[in-house]
Amino acid sequence: MNAISRRGDVRPDRRLRFPALPVADSAGTSFKHEHLNAILAESPQTGFFEVHAENYMGAGGPPHQALERIRREHPVSLHGVCMSIGGPQPLDRAHLARFRALVERYEPALVSEHLAWSTHETTYFNDLLPLPYTQATLAQVCEHIDEVQDAIGRRILIENPSTYVAFASSTMSETDFIRAITCRTGCGLLLDVNNVFVSATNHGYAALDYLSDFPLAEVGEIHLAGHAEQSDDEGERLLIDSHDGPVADAVWKLYEIVISRCGPIPTLIEWDSKIPAWPILRAEAAAAQAILDRFTSARAVGGGHAA
Amino acid sequence: MLLDYPTEKLQPSFAAVFAQGLTDPARATPVDVVGPRGKAAIKRYNVYRNNVTVSLINALAATYPAVQRITGVEFFRAMARFHVRATPPTSPLLFEYGRDFPAFIEGYEPAQDMPWLADTARIERAWLDAYHAADVPPLSPNVLAAVPSDRLADLVFTAHPAACIVRSAYPAVAIFAMNRVEGPITPLRSSTAEDALITRPDMEVAVRLLPPGGAAFLKSLIDGGTLGAAAATAFTETPSFDLPASIAGMIEAGVFTTIHLGDWP
Helix, strand or coil, X not given: CCXXXXXXXXXXXXXXXXXXXXXXXXXXXXXXXXXXXXXXXXXXXXXXEEEEHHHHCCCCCHHHHHHHXXXXXXXXXXXXXXXXXXXXXXXXXXXXXXXXXXXXXXXXXXXXXXXXXXEECCXXXXXXXXXXXXXXXXXXXXXXHHHHHHHHCCCCEEECCCCCCEECCCCCCHHHHHHHHHHHHCCEEEEEHHHHHHHHHHHCCCHHHHHHHCCHHHEEEEEEECCEEEECCCCCEEEEXXXXXXXXXXXXXXXXXXXXXXXXXXXXXXXXXXXXXXXHHHHHHHHHHHHHHHHHHHHHHCCCCCC | CCCHHHHHHHCCCHHHHHHHCCCCCCCCCCCCEECXXXXXXXXXXXXXXXXXXXXXXXXXXXXCHHHHHHHCHHHHHHHHHHHHHHCCCCCCCHHHCCCCHHHHHHHCHHHCCCCCHHHHHHHHHHHHHHHHCCCCCCCCHHHHHCCCHHHHHHEEEEECCCCEEEECCCCHHHHHHHHCCCCCCCCCCCCXXXXXXXXXXXXXXXXXXXXXXXXXXXXXXXXXXXXHHHHHHHHHHCCCCCHHHHHHHHHHHCCEEEEEECCCC
């Protein structure tokens, strides 16, 4: 309806304007529709909400209505789970276009994806599958991240995976691979501390060694989640990244070490199945916020420099 | 580099090798896939197999809760497992998955004594499509009222993106309604054929039972037929078809978004 439609002057007609809400130093939770009314009923409150991008790739309906209501009052983190960045085949252009449209529509404070793959040829496997760490896969992954960042016009955070297997053909460590990704593409990182703990246990290395090798300066978001326990072929502990319970004590400990080294980083409690009542999820986020606050004030006292 | 290309093409990628066994339990763990320090990776690789199959069965269960309630969880998951292995998703959007599931149910041998199960599934599929459909305001009754009566027969309607009709030779609407809610199941003593109308004029998906002739009438309109032609189709199928009631019903349900006269371009 507006005669002025020069790019940059006027927002596209049907796009809702959202406030630019800060996400720094704050904790958040996964957003689940069953919590919508409880969340809205207790505002005002702080904290951000993270959504899986794919759940909002329908044309309309209640999912978009719910996300709009959340986004009006809270920063939102858009977390993609099936771009298949880690796979050898070209990215799905239609999927990338849908992802870009969500970034434009909801103006998320954080945008992230996984170092994993989920589609091969035309089959979508609905899981975050692992990749070998070689110069060849590094080149493919970087090409894909470049393509995503070009499409959305901003930096993306790439999440470290939780894995159950390794590849005999790998020629570099996961942390070297991840560091190379950030250097080559300029992307940021989403450090999933639960994934570090799960992978460290499953592959028999020390989580603290992994964190020492991890390029913490590039981390723009942290994930915390619960895991489940199984056993491997030798009867030893095999941890499963299940996102179906509270964050384990060991993971809280690692998290506190990370924050003490880096200063406050936006932190998300992920809880995707066996979803609890809102107060339980909120309490997990409050626990993370308390740790963030402790190191926020430490930073203030120390003259504004984090670690 | 150019010379390397054909050889590279012949070697399956790590993903091709890893993917082969994910939905095929008969295949061995890929040789490149290992545990740490020479440990075996059979159970480790099985974690991925399990994640893939179980999560896709869960996706079908989320789309088809009434079907699962009718068959029981064990029967449903066995049926869904066959479907997941035969027809894995081709889109990363899980709400698009399972479009072929009603047809699969129709041919699934152990479900042959529940011939209405596939139609119940078709209503559930339409429900989810309506849930995610584009938000468009439905046709206002005033717009229709403003059309001169001598032009009514020439009217053509644009269907709402959420609108869908499922015709069944069984009481599929009653079965659907009874099994989409918690609570006791009362025995259904009916063999009536039922047609469902699925709409979402605002944020709530509605599933209605259509009166006799209603499905033929609305299908004709949705396919772009004029109001006159649609009424004729309905009367041919059902001489007792109630035209005014069906017009009022379709406006209330939000089946259409706009109208125009058939002779317009």
